[in-house]
Amino acid sequence: MTTQPNNSIRQRLKKPLWLLLLLCVASWLTFLILDRIWPLPVESFEQRHFAQVVVDKDGLPLRAFADDNGVWRYPTTVDQVSPLYIEALINYEDRYFYRHFGINPFSIVRAAWQRLTEGRYVSGASTLTMQVARIMQNHDKTLRGKVGQMFRALQLEWHYSKTEILNYYLNYAPFGGPLEGVEAAAHAYLGKPAAQLSHAEAALLAVMPQAPSLYRPDRYPERAQQARDKVLNRLAAYKVWSQQTVQEARQETVYAQYKTQPMTAALLARQLRGQYPDRSLIQTTIDRDLQTELEWLAKDYAENSGEALSVAVMVVDNESMAVTAYLGSADFFSDSRAGQVDMIQAVRSPGSTLKPFIYGLALDQGLIHSQSLLFDVPTSFDGYRPHNFSEYFSGPVSASEALLRSLNMPAVQLLDAIGPEPFYASMHNAGLNLQLPGQAQPNLSMALGGGGVNMAELMQVFSALGRQGQAGFLRYLPEQQLVERPLLSDGAAWIVQDILAQGHLKKRLYHDDLTGSRDLAFKTGTSYGGRDAWAIGVNSAYTIGVWVGRPDGAFVSDNTGRLAAVPLLRQVHGMLPKNTESNPPPPSVQLTTICWPLGTAINLQKPGDCHRKKQAYTLNNMTPPTRHDGLINPLQKPRLTVTLNEKGERVTPQCHDGQTRQQQITVWPAVLEPWLPQRWHREQLLPEFAEDCQLWHNQNRLEIVGIHPDATLYPEAGSLQLPSIELKVAGSTGQHYWFLNDQLIRNHQSTVQLDNLTPGHYQLRVIDQSAQQASLDFQVAM
Structure with a gap:
C-alpha cells in the first residue's frame, strides 16, 4: 500500500533532476565553448612589465626604475609578502576565497537583496578573483559588464590555482597614482618591503585598492586611517587577530611619504641594472643604513673641500668580500661635481698605493725582511731617474720606514729586483688590471703610479693584507660565489699590514684613532698634479677605499692622500664597528735581531761587523743581506777586502811592493755617507793609508x-x-x-x-x- 506513493514521488522528482543535470552539462559545455571563443586576455598582464628595483641586503629599496609607461610595479609572490597582509586582505575582501569557484552566489544574492530593500549596495559581491578579472580586463559598471567579469572569474579559476590568482592580485592591484602591486606600495609609502609589514600597515594596504586615490596615506592620512581601522575592527570581529593586537595597531598613526624613486647607491644600482636587465628585483650586499650615512658624509666633505671636487668611498667585508657601501661620487644630483660619473669604476693613476705589494712580494722572494737596509739616494735605472715627492733624500732607511714614508727610491729599487713583469703578472692574477699607457710594457714606473687602475680592483688586492694574503674578488650580490686568488703568503701579508699600522705615523698624520690602536693599516697615494688622492685602509674585518679629486682629471692644489683622503678615511672608519679581533703573527713570522750595514742576523756576524742593531720581522727565519745591486759600484759593497802592510796600514799595489796581507772590513756603502754620522764614514772605519800611499790616494779624491x-x-x-x-x-x-x-x-x-x-x-x-x-x-x- 505504501510503495506506490513512494514510487510516484520518485517519478515526479526524476524528471527535474534530469533537467537539472542536462542544464549543468549544457552550461558546462557552453562555458567550455565560450572559453575557447573568448580566452583569458593574459597577455594584458604579460605586456605590463615590472619596474626594476635594487634592494639592500635586507630587502630595503636602494633605487628603482619604472617600466616603459612610468608605472611602478615590483614582482612578488604570496610567500614573499607578510602573512599579516594576506590575513587582512582575505578576511576583509573575500573570506571564502579558498572555498568558492570564482564567484560567491551568497554574496551576490545578499548584495541584490540589499539593493532592493535599502536602495543601495551595503556590501559588495566581488570576490578577489573577480577583482583580478577586472584588473585584467576592465568592464563597464552595467549588468552586462558584471556578467562578463564573473565569466572571466570563472575562467581564472578554471585555468589557474588559488595561489596563482592571488599572486596576480598582489602584483597588479591599484594603489594610487602610478603604483601597482603591494610591493611597490610598501616601498613607496612605507619605505620597506611587503614582507616586513606591521599589523597596522597590513590593514592599511589591504583596504587601499578599494579606493586607491581616496585612501592614499600621503595625501589623506585621516581618511586612510579610518579605512584602516575598519579593516582592523572586522579582523577583531572575525577573531582573526586578538583584541589586544588590534587595539595596539589602532594606536599607530597613519603617516606616509610618497617616494617611488629611492636614490641610495644610485651608481651601483645603475651598474647592476645594466648587468642584469631581465631581473625585476636585484638584491645586493649593500647595508642601506651605512650607505645612507656615508652619502651624507661624502656630500658634506666634498662641499667643504672645494668646488668641482668629488669623492668615492667603498667598504668591503673581508670575510665574505661583500660590498657593504658603494659611493661612486660625492653627490649624484650635482652637475658641478659630475655626480653621475662613477669614480669607483673610473681608471685613475694609483699614485703610491701599490708599494705595499712590492714590499710584500720582496718579502716572499727572500729579498728583504722588515728592517732591511735600503738606499734612499739618487739613482739612475737605465735612464729612469725617479725622485721623492719632497725632492729630498734620506740615505739609509729600513724597509719599514721606506714603506711608511712612501719613499720612491727604495720602492723602485725593490721593483727592479723583483722584476716589473713578474710584479705585473702577480697583480693581474689577483684581480688588478693595471692599464699601461699606449703600447708600454711593464716597467719601473708602476711603483710610482705609472699606469691606471680603478678603485674596485684596488680594493680586491688590498683585501689580501687582511685575508692572510688571499685577494678576494668583490661580491655585489648575495648569490655570487666567493672567488679568491693568492697574492702574498700569510706571513708577508701580516708584516706589511703591521708596518702600515705602526703608531709612529700619529705625529705625521695627526689621527690618533687611526694609528694609536693599530686597528687599521692604511696606505696613501697621490698622482701627478694632485689629480688623485687615495687612502686605502685594511684590517681583518674591513677594507676601506677613499678617493678625492676632480672627475675631469684637472689639477687640484694640495690634493694629496695625506691631506685630502686620510681625514675622510678616518671618519668612515669611525662609522664601522670596532675590530676587536687580535692579530697575532702567523708561525712563519719571527722577531729577529739584525745588524746594519750587512743586514743579516746578529748571530751570523762578527761583533765588529754590527754597527747598528734593529728588531726585524723575518719570514721562515731568513735574514737576507743588504742588497746593493743596481745602486752602487761593486767596489762599494758593505764588506771590503783591503790590503795592509806589515804595520797594519792600508796600501795599494800602485804605491807599495812589499809584504802585504788581506783583511775584510765591514763598512757602510759609500753612497750613504752624506747621510751618515762622521763615525761611520769609511775614513773612520778603514785603517790609514801608509805614508808612501797618501799622495797617490789624495790625487784620486773627488x-x-x-x-x-x-x-x-x-x-x-x-x-x-x-x-x-x-x-x-x-x-x-x-x-x-x-x-x-x-x-x-x-x-x-x-x-x-x-x-x-x-x-x-x-x-x-x-x-x-x-x-x-x-x-x-x-x-x-x-
Missing part, C-alpha cells in the same frame, strides 16, 4: 772646485744683484748628482750653475757614479 771652502760671496761692487756661480767637480767618473742644502738639482753634468741665491748658508754636495762624494760649504751675504 773634489768640488770653483770657490774656496767656507767662502762668503757678495754682490759685485755697486750692484745689489746677488752672484751667480759655476762650480765643477774633479776626480770623478760617470754621471753626477748635485745637492744644494740636501735638495736634488736636476743636473747630471760635471758642472753646475747656481743662480738667484739669497743670503744665507749653503752646502753643496756631489755624488758620482762610483759613489764617491764631496761637499763644500759657503755663504751668501748682502
Whole structure:
C-alpha cells in the first residue's frame, strides 16, 4: 500500500533532476565553448612589465626604475609578502576565497537583496578573483559588464590555482597614482618591503585598492586611517587577530611619504641594472643604513673641500668580500661635481698605493725582511731617474720606514729586483688590471703610479693584507660565489699590514684613532698634479677605499692622500664597528735581531761587523743581506777586502811592493755617507793609508772646485744683484748628482750653475757614479 506513493514521488522528482543535470552539462559545455571563443586576455598582464628595483641586503629599496609607461610595479609572490597582509586582505575582501569557484552566489544574492530593500549596495559581491578579472580586463559598471567579469572569474579559476590568482592580485592591484602591486606600495609609502609589514600597515594596504586615490596615506592620512581601522575592527570581529593586537595597531598613526624613486647607491644600482636587465628585483650586499650615512658624509666633505671636487668611498667585508657601501661620487644630483660619473669604476693613476705589494712580494722572494737596509739616494735605472715627492733624500732607511714614508727610491729599487713583469703578472692574477699607457710594457714606473687602475680592483688586492694574503674578488650580490686568488703568503701579508699600522705615523698624520690602536693599516697615494688622492685602509674585518679629486682629471692644489683622503678615511672608519679581533703573527713570522750595514742576523756576524742593531720581522727565519745591486759600484759593497802592510796600514799595489796581507772590513756603502754620522764614514772605519800611499790616494779624491771652502760671496761692487756661480767637480767618473742644502738639482753634468741665491748658508754636495762624494760649504751675504 505504501510503495506506490513512494514510487510516484520518485517519478515526479526524476524528471527535474534530469533537467537539472542536462542544464549543468549544457552550461558546462557552453562555458567550455565560450572559453575557447573568448580566452583569458593574459597577455594584458604579460605586456605590463615590472619596474626594476635594487634592494639592500635586507630587502630595503636602494633605487628603482619604472617600466616603459612610468608605472611602478615590483614582482612578488604570496610567500614573499607578510602573512599579516594576506590575513587582512582575505578576511576583509573575500573570506571564502579558498572555498568558492570564482564567484560567491551568497554574496551576490545578499548584495541584490540589499539593493532592493535599502536602495543601495551595503556590501559588495566581488570576490578577489573577480577583482583580478577586472584588473585584467576592465568592464563597464552595467549588468552586462558584471556578467562578463564573473565569466572571466570563472575562467581564472578554471585555468589557474588559488595561489596563482592571488599572486596576480598582489602584483597588479591599484594603489594610487602610478603604483601597482603591494610591493611597490610598501616601498613607496612605507619605505620597506611587503614582507616586513606591521599589523597596522597590513590593514592599511589591504583596504587601499578599494579606493586607491581616496585612501592614499600621503595625501589623506585621516581618511586612510579610518579605512584602516575598519579593516582592523572586522579582523577583531572575525577573531582573526586578538583584541589586544588590534587595539595596539589602532594606536599607530597613519603617516606616509610618497617616494617611488629611492636614490641610495644610485651608481651601483645603475651598474647592476645594466648587468642584469631581465631581473625585476636585484638584491645586493649593500647595508642601506651605512650607505645612507656615508652619502651624507661624502656630500658634506666634498662641499667643504672645494668646488668641482668629488669623492668615492667603498667598504668591503673581508670575510665574505661583500660590498657593504658603494659611493661612486660625492653627490649624484650635482652637475658641478659630475655626480653621475662613477669614480669607483673610473681608471685613475694609483699614485703610491701599490708599494705595499712590492714590499710584500720582496718579502716572499727572500729579498728583504722588515728592517732591511735600503738606499734612499739618487739613482739612475737605465735612464729612469725617479725622485721623492719632497725632492729630498734620506740615505739609509729600513724597509719599514721606506714603506711608511712612501719613499720612491727604495720602492723602485725593490721593483727592479723583483722584476716589473713578474710584479705585473702577480697583480693581474689577483684581480688588478693595471692599464699601461699606449703600447708600454711593464716597467719601473708602476711603483710610482705609472699606469691606471680603478678603485674596485684596488680594493680586491688590498683585501689580501687582511685575508692572510688571499685577494678576494668583490661580491655585489648575495648569490655570487666567493672567488679568491693568492697574492702574498700569510706571513708577508701580516708584516706589511703591521708596518702600515705602526703608531709612529700619529705625529705625521695627526689621527690618533687611526694609528694609536693599530686597528687599521692604511696606505696613501697621490698622482701627478694632485689629480688623485687615495687612502686605502685594511684590517681583518674591513677594507676601506677613499678617493678625492676632480672627475675631469684637472689639477687640484694640495690634493694629496695625506691631506685630502686620510681625514675622510678616518671618519668612515669611525662609522664601522670596532675590530676587536687580535692579530697575532702567523708561525712563519719571527722577531729577529739584525745588524746594519750587512743586514743579516746578529748571530751570523762578527761583533765588529754590527754597527747598528734593529728588531726585524723575518719570514721562515731568513735574514737576507743588504742588497746593493743596481745602486752602487761593486767596489762599494758593505764588506771590503783591503790590503795592509806589515804595520797594519792600508796600501795599494800602485804605491807599495812589499809584504802585504788581506783583511775584510765591514763598512757602510759609500753612497750613504752624506747621510751618515762622521763615525761611520769609511775614513773612520778603514785603517790609514801608509805614508808612501797618501799622495797617490789624495790625487784620486773627488773634489768640488770653483770657490774656496767656507767662502762668503757678495754682490759685485755697486750692484745689489746677488752672484751667480759655476762650480765643477774633479776626480770623478760617470754621471753626477748635485745637492744644494740636501735638495736634488736636476743636473747630471760635471758642472753646475747656481743662480738667484739669497743670503744665507749653503752646502753643496756631489755624488758620482762610483759613489764617491764631496761637499763644500759657503755663504751668501748682502
